Amino acid sequence: MPQLGPYTIKDNQARKDRTELIDGNIYPMKLYFPLYATWLREFYFCIRNYLKEHQPEIRAFEFVGVQLDRDEATLIVPDIAIVKDPEKLANGTFVYGAPEMVVEMLANDPADRERDLYLKLPKYASSGVQQYWILDPEHKQLAVYDFSKAQLPRIHSFDETVAVPVIAPEFAIDFQAMSQKVDKFFEVQKLTRRLMEQKGRSLPPQQ
Numbered sequence: 001m002p003q004l005g006p007y008t009i010k011d012n013q014a015r016k017d018r019t020e021l022i023d024g025n026i027y028p029m030k031l032y033f034p035l036y037a038t039w040l041r042e043f044y045f046c047i048r049n050y051l052k053e054h055q056p057e058i059r060a061f062e063f064v065g066v067q068l069d070r071d072e073a074t075l076i077v078p079d080i081a082i083v084k085d086p087e088k089l090a091n092g093t094f095v096y097g098a099p100e101m102v103v104e105m106l107a108n109d110p111a112d113r114e115r116d117l118y119l120k121l122p123k124y125a126s127s128g129v130q131q132y133w134i135l136d137p138e139h140k141q142l143a144v145y146d147f148s149k150a151q152l153p154r155i156h157s158f159d160e161t162v163a164v165p166v167i168a169p170e171f172a173i174d175f176q177a178m179s180q181k182v183d184k185f186f187e188v189q190k191l192t193r194r195l196m197e198q199k200g201r202s203l204p205p206q207q
Contacts, residue, residue, distance in 0.1 A: 001111075002022075002025045002026060002027045002028075003025065003026040004025050005024035005025050005026065005073075006024035006073065007021060007024055007025065007026050007073075008021075008024075008072045008073065009021060009067070009072050009073075009075045009094075010072070011026070012026055012075055013075075018031075018077075020065075020075060020076050020077040021073065021074055021075040021076075022074055022076060022115075022119060022120075022123065023073055023074060024073040024074075027111075027115060028111075029077065029112070030107070030108070030109040030111075030112055032105070032107050032108070033107070033108045034186075035137055035138075035182075035186070036105050036107045036108065036137055038182050038185060038186075039105065039135065039137045039178075039182055040062070040079055040080070040105050040135075042178050042181060042182060043080065043103065043135065043173070043178070044060065044062055044080055046173055046178065047060045047080070047082070047164075047167070047173075048060045050167070050168075050171055051167070054168065054171075055167065055168060057084075057086070058082065058083070058084050058167060059082070059083045059084075059089065060080060060081070060082055060083075061080065061081045061082075061083065061095070062079065062080055063077050063078075063079065064077070064078070064081050064094070064095055065077055065093075065094040065095065066078060066081060066094060066095040066098075066099060067094050067095065067096050067097070068097070068098055068123060068124075068127045069123075069127060070096060070097055074123070075094065076120065076123065078099070078102045078103065078104055078120075079103055079104050079105050080102070080103035081095060081099040081101070081102055081103075082099055082100050082101035082102075082103075082166065082167060083095055083099045083100065084100045085097070085100070097127075097128065098124070098127040098128035098129045099129060100129070100130050100131075100166050101129070101130060101131045101132075101133070101164075101166045101167070102124055102129050102131075102132050102133070103132075103133045103134075103135065104116040104120065104132070104133070104134050104135070105134075105135050105137070106134060106135065106136040106137075106138070116134060117134070120132075121145070124145075124147070125145070125147045129147060130146070130147060130148060130166050131144060131145065131146055131147065131166050132144075132145040132147065133145075134153075137182075140157060140158035140179065141155060141156065141157060141158070142155070142156040142157075142158070142162065142175065143155055143156075144156065144162070156175070157175075158175040158176065158178075158179045159175065159176050159179075160175055160176070161173065161174045161175065161176070162175060
């Protein structure tokens with residue numbers, strides 16, 4: 001449950017736990033289970049590696065603070081933020097204003113899922129974010145909201161290759177290849193676990 005304010009960014013940053021501030025209310029941020037963390041890592045590195053080679057002036061961030069409304073009442077922490085305007089990074093502390101693209105991962109915590117789907121969505125739409133991507137690894141689906149158009153989100157499966165025109169017209173993400181990579185990682189983990197168990201070593205339980 002959120003802690004109802006009004007709180008400010010200063011209040012939020014004084015805390016020791018992981019939180020984000022939306023319209024003066026403080027929301028706890030839960031840790032990801034391994035499946036979601038692995039998907040987020042692969043997605044982030046796919047974008048970062050492309051930018052490093054082709055568009056080094058564009059910045060990709062994980063878990064960066066974003067002053068979405070350019071005020072002291074909101075400091076959102078998206079899973080991934082793509083920033084093309086260098087002036088939004090000029091203060092050296094937070095992203096000041098709306099990133100061009102935001103990615104959120106629907107994860108294991110119901111409160112986090114509801115916040116990504118129902119609370120952040122209108123905030124991103126009204127602040128100037130161009131595209132909002134929501135990844136759902138559990139159901140292997142992607143929702144792409146293009147706020148430049150008055151239309152329903154495009155729903156993609158993880159068998160598709162999806163273009164990312166916000167970054168570059170020719171850039172696309174192969175979700176089938178990424179899904180296979182994630183599946184292979186967990187297959188190796190399971191094999192390692194079985195081998196360790198056969199040798200009589202105990203391992204911590206998987207979540």
